[in-house]
Amino acid sequence: MTAAHKDMVRFAMEMSPELAEKLDEMSEIEHTSKSDILRKALFLMHVAITSKGKGNQIAVVDKAGHKVGDIIL
Numbered sequence: 001m002t003a004a005h006k007d008m009v010r011f012a013m014e015m016s017p018e019l020a021e022k023l024d025e026m027s028e029i030e031h032t033s034k035s036d037i038l039r040k041a042l043f044l045m046h047v048a049i050t051s052k053g054k055g056n057q058i059a060v061v062d063k064a065g066h067k068v069g070d071i072i073l
Helices: 017-030 034-053
Strands: 058-061 067-071
Touching: 017 034, 034 058
Parallel strands: none
Antiparallel strands: 058 067
């Protein structure tokens, strides 16, 4: 075990088959592990919650920079 892995926290969770299928799809699309998808999702959720706490919100923008939607928590 490397020093980097020694400091890692292991986490087990249960999810619906539908959510597990979405996780599989995202992992395939991004060519990365399901663990990496979940780490990125948690980080994005942290950004959203922190932004919401500051009175801001997260928006979806198109390639031209136009707002096309909001992510509401």
